[in-house]
Amino acid sequence: MGNDYLDMPVDPTSRDQLAAEGLRLELVDISDKQAFAAWSRAESRGFHSPVQTEAAIEQRHSYFDDRRITGVYDDSVPVPQEPVATTMVWPADLTVPGRRTVQSWAISDVTVAPTHRRRGVARALLEAELRTAQAHGAPIATLTVSESTIYGHFGFGPAALARDLTIDTRRAKWTGPRPAGRVHFVTADQLLEPGLALVERVRLTTPGQIAYDGILWDRQLGLMVDDEVAKKQRFVRYDDESGRMQGFASYTLNENPADFTQHRLDLLHLVTATDDAYAALWRFVLEMDLVSEVKAHLRPVDEPVRWMVSDFRAVKVAELDHLWIRILDVPAALEARTYATPGRLVLSVSDPFGAADGSWVLDVDDTGTPTVTPTDDPADVSLTVEELAAIYLGGASPVMLHAAGRVRGDAARLEAMFRSPVAPFLSHWF
Numbered sequence: 001m002g003n004d005y006l007d008m009p010v011d012p013t014s015r016d017q018l019a020a021e022g023l024r025l026e027l028v029d030i031s032d033k034q035a036f037a038a039w040s041r042a043e044s045r046g047f048h049s050p051v052q053t054e055a056a057i058e059q060r061h062s063y064f065d066d067r068r069i070t071g072v073y074d075d076s077v078p079v080p081q082e083p084v085a086t087t088m089v090w091p092a093d094l095t096v097p098g099r100r101t102v103q104s105w106a107i108s109d110v111t112v113a114p115t116h117r118r119r120g121v122a123r124a125l126l127e128a129e130l131r132t133a134q135a136h137g138a139p140i141a142t143l144t145v146s147e148s149t150i151y152g153h154f155g156f157g158p159a160a161l162a163r164d165l166t167i168d169t170r171r172a173k174w175t176g177p178r179p180a181g182r183v184h185f186v187t188a189d190q191l192l193e194p195g196l197a198l199v200e201r202v203r204l205t206t207p208g209q210i211a212y213d214g215i216l217w218d219r220q221l222g223l224m225v226d227d228e229v230a231k232k233q234r235f236v237r238y239d240d241e242s243g244r245m246q247g248f249a250s251y252t253l254n255e256n257p258a259d260f261t262q263h264r265l266d267l268l269h270l271v272t273a274t275d276d277a278y279a280a281l282w283r284f285v286l287e288m289d290l291v292s293e294v295k296a297h298l299r300p301v302d303e304p305v306r307w308m309v310s311d312f313r314a315v316k317v318a319e320l321d322h323l324w325i326r327i328l329d330v331p332a333a334l335e336a337r338t339y340a341t342p343g344r345l346v347l348s349v350s351d352p353f354g355a356a357d358g359s360w361v362l363d364v365d366d367t368g369t370p371t372v373t374p375t376d377d378p379a380d381v382s383l384t385v386e387e388l389a390a391i392y393l394g395g396a397s398p399v400m401l402h403a404a405g406r407v408r409g410d411a412a413r414l415e416a417m418f419r420s421p422v423a424p425f426l427s428h429w430f
């Protein structure tokens with residue numbers, strides 16, 4: 001995709017709907033620093049974040065050349081330059097099964113001011129984005145969410161889950177491999193390029209990953225000026241025996257003032273390209289002196305660490321939905337990935353918004369390569385666009401969804417074709 005999405009006009013349907021309510025749907029001109037600052041303040045207010053400093057706004061502004069930024073304005077409010085609703089989008093590569101990517105319309109910063117909530121403003125904004133994504137040819141829209149109750153209303157489904165782990169390090173003695181490479185402390189600056197190169201090296205191995213770019217990567221490294229957590233952030237990398245970096249981790253230590261032997265370590269990010277790097281960095285974290293608890297945030301559901309410590313129950317797991325996707329073009333989305341088994345399946349998809357409504361034959365050859373064509377044949381499987389999103393990356397089990405009454409028909413065949421050997425996972429919020 002080129003940068004032409006930046007100049008596409010706002011969606012006329014939503015613009016007219018909002019105009020009928022006395023509201024203006026507009027693109028924010030990034031070259032107008034005042035307009036951007038007002039938008040940025042409204043966005044942080046919408047997420048209940050602290051009031052942004054000038055320096056924070058200035059830094060944010062420096063990243064957003066490739067972002068399409070939208071605001072909804074109400075000229076009758078006392079601060080009319082600050083939008084009452086915000087969103088921001090950009091085209092981002094989404095990894096799909098088969099070590100491939102598909103273009104996605106990444107949607108971020110969706111807020112509606114508490115003064116304007118529950119009167120259809122978010123619906124108008126989101127539907128505008130979905131139609132613009134369609135016009136631009138993006139087969140899928142993606143987002144990460146504050147609440148799991150919101151985006152089903154717009155045809156999104158949870159495509160990749162994530163786990164938070166809480167590990168009692170006094171019980172979880174290391175039983176895994178002890179690789180011969182070395183763990184080194186590094187600075188955030190020392191990870192800036194090599195860390196991103198490593199992330200890129202492994203991005204295609206996990207469905208659900210979305211490419212990092214400027215602000216996403218810098219935020220991960222704690223480089224945002226208003227990031228309070230970053231003051232405590234430490235970084236380590238693992239080098240294999242030949243001295244090549246094969247992984248890195250970042251964490252914070254949080255003191256228990258009543259007992260210095262009971263610090264908590266928060267593992268913020270751990271990315272590895274080899275099993276050795278994985279084992280060495282986890283061991284480093286779990287054997288840290290003065291730490292009694294490790295909280296690991298946003299980890300994959302197929303995380304192996306439980307099998308590398310002495311006590312399974314020392315690792316408590318909390319699961320959450322993380323990456324939500326919305327399929328806008330069924331043939332393009334289904335043809336973007338490969339499949340686990342060959343076969344022919346007629347899928348009937350319902351979508352009240354219309355984009356994904358219809359029936360298609362999914363024909364998969366012996367190499368796992370699909371062709372998808374419209375059909376009038378009777379359906380083998382019927383599902384809504386939400387369930388299609390949930391199974392698309394190989395995340396939710398169609399058999400389980402069938403048992404939940406959410407997929408009808410031959411769920412076993414659907415499962416055999418759609419499953420992924422690597423659980424879908426996204427390692428950041430956007």
Ligand SMILES: CC(C)(COP(=O)(O)OP(=O)(O)OC[C@H]1O[C@@H](n2cnc3c(N)ncnc32)[C@H](O)[C@@H]1OP(=O)(O)O)[C@@H](O)C(=O)NCCC(=O)NCCS
Pocket residue numbers: 046047109110111112113116117118119120121122123124144145146147149150153
């Ligand atoms: C979530 C938010 C954007 C919704 O905005 P809104 O303008 O009030 O939403 P709308 O009035 O357009 O509602 C659209 C639909 O979503 C539903 N909905 C909206 N917010 C919801 C919520 N928090 N939980 C469940 N459903 C919700 C509405 O019931 C409505 O359903 P329907 O059209 O199918 O009947 C707004 O409350 C907000 O800014 N919240 C704080 C920031 C946030 O969480 N943003 C989301 C970031 S991922």
